[in-house]
Amino acid sequence: MEEEVENGVALLEGILQNWKNENRGKKEYYIFFPRCIKENGRNIVLFPIFEESENNTVKLKVWGKYCLETYTLEEYLDATSEVVLSSKRFINYKKKKFIQNIIDVLNIFYVAQSFMSVPEESIEYIANQELLEEKIDEFKEHFKSILADEDLGPIYGVKKEKPKPEPVIAKIPTIETPKTEELTMKKLQASIAKIEVRKSAPTKYMLKLMEKLGDLSSTVGDDKRMKNDKIKGTIEESLADVLYYTCSLANTYGIDLEECTYLKEEIESKKHNRKNMFKE
Numbered sequence: 001m002e003e004e005v006e007n008g009v010a011l012l013e014g015i016l017q018n019w020k021n022e023n024r025g026k027k028e029y030y031i032f033f034p035r036c037i038k039e040n041g042r043n044i045v046l047f048p049i050f051e052e053s054e055n056n057t058v059k060l061k062v063w064g065k066y067c068l069e070t071y072t073l074e075e076y077l078d079a080t081s082e083v084v085l086s087s088k089r090f091i092n093y094k095k096k097k098f099i100q101n102i103i104d105v106l107n108i109f110y111v112a113q114s115f116m117s118v119p120e121e122s123i124e125y126i127a128n129q130e131l132l133e134e135k136i137d138e139f140k141e142h143f144k145s146i147l148a149d150e151d152l153g154p155i156y157g158v159k160k161e162k163p164k165p166e167p168v169i170a171k172i173p174t175i176e177t178p179k180t181e182e183l184t185m186k187k188l189q190a191s192i193a194k195i196e197v198r199k200s201a202p203t204k205y206m207l208k209l210m211e212k213l214g215d216l217s218s219t220v221g222d223d224k225r226m227k228n229d230k231i232k233g234t235i236e237e238s239l240a241d242v243l244y245y246t247c248s249l250a251n252t253y254g255i256d257l258e259e260c261t262y263l264k265e266e267i268e269s270k271k272h273n274r275k276n277m278f279k280e
Contacts, residue, residue, distance in 0.1 A: 008102030011109065015047055015064050015073060022076070028052040029061070033101045033146055035156055036108070036136050043068040043112075043136060045105065048155060049076075050085070059084050060155060068112040068132065083155050101146070104139045111135050141273065185258040189247045196248050205249040212241040 012031045020029060032048045047064035060083040062076045111132045118124040146152045216238035226236040250257050262278060269276040 008106040011106060012047070012102065015066070016049065018073060019049055019062065019064065019076060030058055031064075032060075032155065033143075033152070034105050035143065036139055043132065045108070046077075048079075053084070057084050057086055068108065071109075071112055081154070081157070101142070104135075104142055108132065108135045108139060137271075141271075185247075185261070186256070188243070189251055189257060192244065192247045193251050196251065202249060202252045205245050205252060209242065209245040209249060212238060212245055216242055 012034075016029055016031055029052070030050045032050055034045050034047045037044050037046060045066045045068060047066065048060055049062050049064060050058040051061040053059045060079045060081070062078055065074045065077055066072070067074050111128060114124075114128045118128070147156060147158050216235070219233065219235045219238045224234045226234040231237045231240075247257065265276055265278055
């Protein structure tokens with residue numbers, strides 16, 4: 001890790017030195033936490049450069065714009081918002097989160113550098129492109145803690161919002177239905193398969209599903225809810241229709257939706273670094 005940190009610091013110092021050479025200023029400059037963005041389909045890393053100012057503070061001066069596809073520092077962009085931090089707080093932030101940030105950025109640069117030696121139509125180029133997107137996604141996931149910080153967030157355009165009141169969750173009414181057992185996804189698919197005995201083409205169910213999604217959009221827009229067990233023309237009916245035709249479409253392909261849900265949750269829990277909602 002020590003070597004990675006040194007390489008990352010060297011990268012940032014090179015960008016800083018380039019700015020100093022262009023600016024020819026006598027003040028001291030610092031790079032804060034870089035950020036990855038998309039610009040016209042291109043992967044860009046923005047390096048916020050702070051200028052030392054009076055009263056032991058540092059002020060956001062410019063953004064260094066680095067294109068990963070061409071592996072070049074393209075230009076410096078003027079800061080559109082005024083952000084001032086105390087030098088002491090700035091140093092504390094660097095100690096707290098800076099090392100992991102520059103290691104993440106360096107990993108992205110290592111992958112981007114591999115683009116330079118292979119032609120665009122090659123398998124290696126495509127593989128490197130997929131790996132680059134993966135590294136950027138990992139970076140953005142770690143970067144969320146920086147954006148959520150009340151002092152760091154404004155640097156990147158995050159506006160401070162007043163805390164929102166807790167949403168009121170509507171109580172689901174208990175309705176007497178002719179069910180004889182708990183309904184599972186497997187049970188629902190099996191029951192639908194008994195009715196939809198014809199070997200219909202998947203396109204039929206896809207069209208019906210699209211139709212029902214349109215109905216759902218309308219009922220949600222009009223906020224039509226079920227009252228006194230009258231489900232016709234409501235959000236509840238539309239959701240039931242969407243579920244029905246989703247199961248019908250899955251049945252034509254022999255897909256087990258319950259199994260798919262478990263597998264998908266395994267992927268999502270790892271991707272977002274959270275606990276699997278199906279595991280104790």
